[in-house]
Amino acid sequence: MAPSLWEKIEETKKFIQARTNIKPHIGIILGTGLGALAEKIEEKEVIPYRDIPNFAVSTAPGQEGNLILGRLGGKEVMAMQGRFHLYEGYSLEVITFPVRVMRAMGAAFLIESNAAGGINPNFRAGDLMVITDHINLTGHNPLIGPNDERLGPRFPDMSEPYDNELIELAERIALEERIKLHKGVYAGVTGPNFETRAEYRFLYRIGADAVGMSTVPEVIVAKHSGLRVLGISCITDECVPDRLEPVDSDKVISVARKAEPRMTKLVKRIITEM
Ligand code: HPA
8 A cells, every 4th residue: 555645744854854853943945045044053964855755856947956964043844945835746745744844843933035036016036925824826726635634624714814923023123234125915826837917917906915836835734734824025126017027047047046045144034033
């Protein structure tokens, strides 16, 4: 019989625990062009995804594909340098599997970063946004199928997917560091195409401030498993229908890389004060 999700999580956990003594308190997922935070992790063990049982490999541009365990801001962390996306053809179980492993290894928190299009007309390319809520527009849900009660409840609450205390902490630190930080709603889509003008208009009208091709499935699984979540988007392109310019992944990566020092500074201080 094929191993259950629970058995796969246990197998991967044991593999990682055999490589490191780190007991991660915080899981971190680093998105497109935002992998540099990983360089700040000390006493680290770097494990390429291709070596880890039950892990997929990163095929997205600008994403390294390493799991890194170590210390950051005085905390033990487990960071993913690069993530898995629906547009790569992976199932949601595969995409969200690392979040399950983080939880199984003892993490209590998940910090998410991503590159996103700015729907809110006040946002500029290069700005950062702390995610207050999300809209799942992927047409999928990682919790569909039999529910293993050991992993979480059948019908998880989503009244506070992003932790209010962590949002407040992020805002206070951004103010102290003089980093401009918007607050807003992230709409999660599958990609891989960027949206049409009509779709951007729709996203604006339904209350989205930013749109991207990741994060939402991971956060659903994080909440299901009881993790407290903080999400920060780097706005890489301005998605205002009446002044829309063509975008491509090189542009997205280069804007994210420019914002990376601010993202890194912000997240490192947040972890220090968590
Ligand atoms: N749409 C979807 N995903 C994105 C975008 C966008 O405009 N920019 C960066 N990621």
